[in-house]
Amino acid sequence: MISVIIRILLFLGFLFIIDLYSYQAIKTSFPNNIWAKLAFWLFSISVYVFIAYAFLTFNRGTSSSGFSTMASLLILSLVPKLIILLLLFGEDVIRFFRGLFTSATGTRNGDFLPDRRKFISQLALAVSAVPFVGILHGVLIGKYRYRVISHTLEFDDLPEEFDGFSITQISDIHSGSFDNKKKIEYGIDLINEQGSDVILFTGDLVNNTSKEMEPWIESFQKLEAPMGKYSILGNHDYGDYMSWPSPEAKVANMERLYEIQEELGFKLLRNENVQLQKANASIDLIGVENWGKGFVQHGDLEKAAENLSDNSFKILMSHDPSHFDEQVKSFSKFIHLTLSGHTHGMQFGIEIPGFLKWSPVSLRYPKWAGLYEEFGRYLHVNRGFGFLAFPGRVGIWPEITVLKLKKKVS
Incomplete structure (x- = not known):
């Protein structure tokens, strides 16, 4: 049981790191909107709680509805965030080398890492919305779209x-x-x-x-x-x-x-x-x-x-x-x-x-x-x-x- 709890905690920690990175897109796109930030963390924490509950109570010999709900929530949450992470990480690589160059040349008074661009954050959110909608459609409609x-x-x-x-x-x-x-x-x-x-x-x-x-x-x-x-x-x-x-x-x-x-x-x-x-x-x-x-x-x-x-x-x-x-x-x-x-x-x-x-x-x-x-x-x-x-x-x-x-x- 202890090993199961450790694995759950490690997995949730991994998800939390992804969430912290994805949250940058929310914070940059909606700097003054407390409700957008609150909605992001409420959804993420709800997913954490349900995942922990589903893993601790999972039994292959009983109905799979709880595990299926956990799987759908996990995919619905994780896939869009991974897309956000990918786009923001790509921007960070560019920001790093640009900051390194401008710091070395003194073109921005030694400002090593430029601010994150709002446009990239908004683009990441827009792109991630596509799989979010697709996955939601797949759960509600697609599975019976014979x-x-x-x-x-x-x-x-x-x-x-x-x-x-x-x-x-x-x-x-x-x-x-x-x-x-x-x-x-x-x-x-x-x-x-x-x-x-x-x-x-x-x-x-x-x-x-x-x-x-x-x-x-x-x-x-x-x-x-x-x-x-x-x-x-x-x-x-x-x-x-x-x-x-x-x-x-x-x-x-x-x-x-x-x-x-x-x-x-x-x-x-x-x-x-x-x-x-x-x-x-x-x-x-x-x-x-x-x-x-x-x-x-x-x-x-x-x-x-x-x-x-x-x-x-x-x-x-x-x-x-x-x-x-x-x-x-x-x-x-x-x-x-x-x-x-x-x-x-x-x-x-x-x-x-x-x-x-x-x-x-x-x-x-x-x-x-x-x-x-x-x-x-x-x-x-x-x-x-x-x-x-x-x-x-x-x-x-x-x-x-x-x-x-x-x-x-x-």
Whole structure:
């Protein structure tokens, strides 16, 4: 407990140093406005208190709402201040060398460090307001701003009977983070409106425990697809990120999660495959348990694809996109399409179609969102239906993917 308190105090001290620097912009821009200064410190101190409370009371086995509120307040407070710090520090570097020069030459009577310019402080405040508004929008609106993204993929060896076959992919529901039933049901209705042949869910139904999904079972039971609904497990579904009172409790949690998948109408694929039939033709659907670089590796692609023909058309569901680069693209049996999620696009980034696509998560995952192709094998990484930790999305919106398969005309 003492070590936790020390870490909290060190972290709050770090935040206080950032606040002291950022406060210079307020003081310079509003030298005679006591209310502006008071509002700055009241907001900052409120964030300190809530962070300390959230850390001291945090328990992965309970609702994540307190931690999510702390995360949103921290990001809402810290990101704009870091931008202010960056701009003011840049000005300070210029002021230092200019002061050094003027002091040495005597052009300002030995005045070593010139006064901070009001314009720079006001500019810093104006620039920092942009991410502040963006983050606020992401918390209040962006996390439920569902969008449908469609792709059409052509294959030489797609069975003719499956020409026009459609898939709706959803991923990373993270039901433990939900806080608005009306918005969730809107998203579910939007999934059904796509009218796809199958719905494929690529993992992370919960944050930590199966009970997080209990209030949402009735809502997600409404998902419909004429050729079935299939799912796999993600890294969060195993309950590895919390302490359990006993090994038996963890096993019981997993058993209940399997039951919930069945109650939702999903066929859970655990290192196994099924055949999707149309007329006299079929395609193979493979589902592996989580396999991630740096995460749990319960997935067994060899086992999941055993007894499948080398020449059959194959779709793989694998939660973590790192699996594609590490194993799938060089797998002995040709897998035409892999569907993943996991990254959430870090719930933060910039996407301008055809021009710019960036998120900090790209530093960890080269394939982090959207469609990729290597050696004739496709990977699609879904940006996620839900959200985790930070209760918002900025620039990376929750995604419902529709993939249409077409027979390539020779």
